[in-house]
Amino acid sequence: VANRQILISRRPSGRLAADDFAHVAGPMPEPAVGDVVCRTILLSIDPANRAWMQGRTYRDQLGTGEVMAGFTISEVIDSNGTALPTGTLVAGEAGWQEYAALPTSSLHVVEPIGPVTHELNVLGITGLTAYFGLLAVGRPRAGETVLVSAAAGATGNVVGQLARIHGCRVVGIAGSDHKNSLLTDELEFDAAVNHRSERFDDELRRACPDGVDVYFDNVGGSVLERSLRLLREGGRVVFCGAVAHYDGDDRTGGITFHPGRMVVRRLRLEGFLVSDFMSEWAAARTAIAGWIADGSLRVLEDVVDGLDAAPNALVGLLAGDNVGKRIVRVGRDR
């Protein structure tokens, strides 16, 4: 049996391209002591994947010749003497390949509440990122205005819906009128603004007539710069990602910011990683599942078939062509 894998074949120059990857038939993995062998079912496609290729983040930069990294849901097919039985469903980081040997300490056992895809989406890292970023870092109060960028994306749409559930006025920023109609018509955002519009500045101000209390930033760049100007006294910015800076050669791409305003308006700007809140994940999953069950949280998914689709799925995600969580189905369910 071969193990289909997708490797990074060269360091991207400028924007990522599908031919920065190579599709190969690799060997079946050999588990070390403490590893299990996993068969990949679902692969998560995330903006962070591109950041990992660009330079050191909270992990080492990915290198040429490596299997491309990514979060996955897999089935244990060889427990290799560990406590994880064959057939267990696990979340981890198998990367872009059909089979992987992974240490059990790096895996979370998944007990799906609904469809397995939700475990990579609203009930997985994506939804938990929205939940803790908005509620624990942004801490919005009912009646406040919450602004979120990449609002039709995997994290952004959940952030907006959670803010609405918590009684906030919700304004989304997305890159097409089609996405914005979805946000206001189907997800009940109060307003949505297209950052590609020539009158973006005016439209954003009009959508936030009282200013912004919490801005949930998924993009960085000029959208962040403009949003900073709209912050009210006591305003907060949640830094979740900076996708505007990922898909190119200049990973540092700074924005301009005014320290005097930090004092005068008592602003708080804070970055976070969802792993900081691991002890509260179970309770958050229960809460999110409740909102799905009672209809207040709609799940948006964009599932693509087959491992070979992964490169174009990521290239397209970085261009903003997804709505909701993009997932590649690599193998059949258990």
Next chain:
Amino acid sequence: VANRQILISRRPSGRLAADDFAHVAGPMPEPAVGDVVCRTILLSIDPANRAWMQGRTYRDQLGTGEVMAGFTISEVIDSNGTALPTGTLVAGEAGWQEYAALPTSSLHVVEPIGPVTHELNVLGITGLTAYFGLLAVGRPRAGETVLVSAAAGATGNVVGQLARIHGCRVVGIAGSDHKNSLLTDELEFDAAVNHRSERFDDELRRACPDGVDVYFDNVGGSVLERSLRLLREGGRVVFCGAVAHYDGDDRTGGITFHPGRMVVRRLRLEGFLVSDFMSEWAAARTAIAGWIADGSLRVLEDVVDGLDAAPNALVGLLAGDNVGKRIVRVGRDR
């Protein structure tokens, strides 16, 4: 009796100059209902004074022809039927003049713990700003590295000493070798760096070999930009003031900042005003007085005599020629 006053005679162009002010003999103030008449004893000279002239901050911009604004300690000389007896010592904002009519609601009764000057310094807004900014916003833990700019200034020297009292490694940034010797030799900072040195970048890195956990920013500008790069994972920046941006025409003067780093390093950047913590001021004063009494907190004061000295006192402060809290003695003590 005339009331000597110093007015803003023209809007400063570029750097503040002493002849942007006019010295006049004004009328004695006429108290309205609810006002008391106050005689100024001490006038606080603060970088924020310059920011108030530059544009709108948390208050309206000061205008030409107005009495220059400033924090003061005064004696009530006419209680005008209010509950504040003649002879009461009050902290408030009489501005740059000998006498002022002020609403009692804008005044705090002062019960001096030590010398009255301390009530504008470590036991007044200056010390409370250091206390709450460092401890409530920065929240340093013992063993962490605390970096503070304008470290020989009124707020900065207290921040550094409070950080040392709380078991932190303390690094100061100041603008002369003389100030830096004072910080290390007399205030027991662990290191001090001169931001005017040609090798400032290297010296700052060497002074913070493990990076920075809390940076207390009094200056903004390029010192802030460089300090941001040294922040460790979980690092915090306390925004207290941005004096590098105050003394000129470009009040917004932005700095460059990297949103991706906010996420990867889970940084928190937060501005504050000491008035946000008013309910805790009394407890803080007691704590600070205790550290003065046991010798762990040294009080640095720079008292100038006579109201007429105020313009040059502020111009000089903005050029960094003070050590510790600059105060103008306007009138005799009670």
